[in-house]
Amino acid sequence: MTRILTLTNHKGGVGKSTSATNIALGLTRVLRKMGAPNNRVLLVDTDSQGHATLVTTGRNDFGTEDSLYRVLMADRQQAPQVMADTIVQSHWDADLHVLPASPLLEGAERELMRVAGAPYRLAEPLSRIADHYAAVIIDTRPSFSLLTEMGLIAATDAIVPVEPRYLETVGLMSVIEKIADIRDGWRVPNLRISGVVVTKVDTRVRGHRYLLDQLKQHDILGRLFCGVIPANEAVSYAHSEHQSIFTYDPQASAGVAYLKLVGTLLHRVFKAGV
Numbered sequence: 268m269t270r271i272l273t274l275t276n277h278k279g280g281v282g283k284s285t286s287a288t289n290i291a292l293g294l295t296r297v298l299r300k301m302g303a304p305n306n307r308v309l310l311v312d313t314d315s316q317g318h319a320t321l322v323t324t325g326r327n328d329f330g331t332e333d334s335l336y337r338v339l340m341a342d343r344q345q346a347p348q349v350m351a352d353t354i355v356q357s358h359w360d361a362d363l364h365v366l367p368a369s370p371l372l373e374g375a376e377r378e379l380m381r382v383a384g385a386p387y388r389l390a391e392p393l394s395r396i397a398d399h400y401a402a403v404i405i406d407t408r409p410s411f412s413l414l415t416e417m418g419l420i421a422a423t424d425a426i427v428p429v430e431p432r433y434l435e436t437v438g439l440m441s442v443i444e445k446i447a448d449i450r451d452g453w454r455v456p457n458l459r460i461s462g463v464v465v466t467k468v469d470t471r472v473r474g475h476r477y478l479l480d481q482l483k484q485h486d487i488l489g490r491l492f493c494g495v496i497p498a499n500e501a502v503s504y505a506h507s508e509h510q511s512i513f514t515y516d517p518q519a520s521a522g523v524a525y526l527k528l529v530g531t532l533l534h535r536v537f538k539a540g541v
């Protein structure tokens with residue numbers, strides 16, 4: 268079964284899109300290097316801001332006919348085909364495919380609110396095409412809105428990026444509980460909370476080191492902890508050039524850390540040796 272990883276945290280700006288895009292490309296590249304029979308990865312952007320779409324395709328003008336919006340509005344029987352037809356290739360790598368977001372997704376939440384079965388409108392078609400891919404990565408918006416619920420219902424694994432700030436880490440348990448609520452409320456027993464990634468870490472900052480230690484020692488969060496991404500300004504430069512961190516600067520500390528995280532995820536989530 269293809270693992271479907273959803274990056275989520277209702278806090279804004281914690282590195283969900285940066286992590287989703289670079290994990291997706293990192294998986295494609297590492298699987299290719301391992302000689303895996305299939306190294307195609309699908310990135311699904313459920314955030315109307317479309318940041319993951321913009322950096323991986325160079326476009327932010329997807330709309331009614333060529334974005335996730337079209338899939339969510341499609342007739343249920345036709346949705347898998349519509350999904351397959353809507354997916355585009357990333358300019359980052361031919362084996363990285365993208366289901367683009369659109370600003371219209373904001374309105375789609377309201378339009379779908381009263382539609383029966385709305386929360387499953389991503390999971391159902393995705394389950395029909397996921398086995399074309401070695402992995403699917405879903406980026407979500409900074410809230411537990413209907414679209415984020417859709418992303419979690421479709422997932423096998425939830426990954427939570429978090430910044431090393433006191434209030435963020437205090438709120439982390441409530442994020443974990445919210446994901447568990449969605450799993451139980453929408454009956455998706457296969458959804459696991461598989462990792463917490465601490466982003467934008469500056470180990471010269473005492474508070475960052477302290478919060479990292481606290482997290483690692485925590486009963487539940489310590490077990491979920493799966494990686495640290497350093498604060499690295501190359502990330503912003505890479506974004507502005509619509510490049511991955513690996514291409515922008517192969518030596519960048521954040522890129523090295525994302526590759527290490529991909530290795531950890533392959534062991535932990537995919538159970539593959541690297």
Ligand SMILES: Nc1ncnc2c1ncn2[C@@H]1O[C@H](COP(=O)(O)OP(=O)(O)OP(=O)(O)O)[C@@H](O)[C@H]1O
Pocket residue numbers: 278279280281282283284285286314316318407408409466467468496497498499500502503506521
């Ligand atoms: N490791 C890093 N080092 C430095 N800056 C970073 C790092 N990761 C992300 N950023 C910057 O932080 C900002 C937020 O990152 P990103 O867009 O990935 O967060 P997000 O959680 O997806 O945000 P949103 O909640 O708005 O969707 C961006 O400007 C990005 O360039």
Ligand SMILES: [Mg+2]
Pocket residue numbers: 283284285314318319406407408
């Ligand atoms: Mg984002």
